[in-house]
Amino acid sequence: METWEIAQSVYKSRFQKPNCVHDGEFPLTGIRRCPVCNAGMIIGRTTNRTKDGTKKVLEYYVCGAWKNKGTMVCRSNGVRTDYADPFVLDKLQRLMRSDKLIKDLVNKVNSRNESKFAPLQHEYDMYEKQMKDLEQKLSKTFDAYTDELISKAMYSDKARQLEEQISQLKEHMEPLRKQVEEIRWKMFPMKSSKMCYRIF
Numbered sequence: 001m002e003t004w005e006i007a008q009s010v011y012k013s014r015f016q017k018p019n020c021v022h023d024g025e026f027p028l029t030g031i032r033r034c035p036v037c038n039a040g041m042i043i044g045r046t047t048n049r050t051k052d053g054t055k056k057v058l059e060y061y062v063c064g065a066w067k068n069k070g071t072m073v074c075r076s077n078g079v080r081t082d083y084a085d086p087f088v089l090d091k092l093q094r095l096m097r098s099d100k101l102i103k104d105l106v107n108k109v110n111s112r113n114e115s116k117f118a119p120l121q122h123e124y125d126m127y128e129k130q131m132k133d134l135e136q137k138l139s140k141t142f143d144a145y146t147d148e149l150i151s152k153a154m155y156s157d158k159a160r161q162l163e164e165q166i167s168q169l170k171e172h173m174e175p176l177r178k179q180v181e182e183i184r185w186k187m188f189p190m191k192s193s194k195m196c197y198r199i200f
């Protein structure tokens with residue numbers, strides 16, 4: 001995964017869910033890594049007493065290996081959640097607002113779509129040309145009939161054939177047209193950076 005993807009998924013899953021951060025749930029649990037052993041960090045609590053004797057519970061991200069297996073494995077390396085969470089949240093938000101990252105992303109999405117788009121468009125153009133040919137034939141047939149070059153029976157026979165071909169071609173073109181339109185919609189105009197935010 002690339003940095004922006006990680007940033008985006010972490011942000012979405014940990015910070016954006018409605019009522020996500022309720023009591024006892026901390027967004028960086030398991031994501032934050034112990035700086036010494038790289039184990040996932042989990043929540044540890046200490047209870048302090050303030051000067052007037054009231055209890056105060058502090059929450060830390062602590063090394064999961066230390067908490068589960070003890071000091072033989074690692075140390076606590078605790079970081080207070082009320083410091084760590086806003087710090088990381090801020091970093092994630094900056095990352096997601098970064099113009100360069102967004103531009104890179106937009107380019108990537110566009111070029112991926114373009115490679116799908118070109119052959120579909122080509123196929124669609126081909127059908128469109130066939131359609132024009134058929135329509136032209138149909139109108140020439142009608143002219144031939146009005147100029148009395150062919151009989152009414154011949155005309156209706158020929159016209160029926162052509163109309164059948166046209167409707168078959170339309171059936172081919174319709175799903176293709178939808179696909180082309182869909183891809184076009186997914187492409188982001190690079191100039192308007194506001195449009196880029198549609199990704200998020």
Ligand SMILES: [Zn+2]
Pocket residue numbers: 034035036037038039063064065066073074075077
């Ligand atoms: Zn550790």
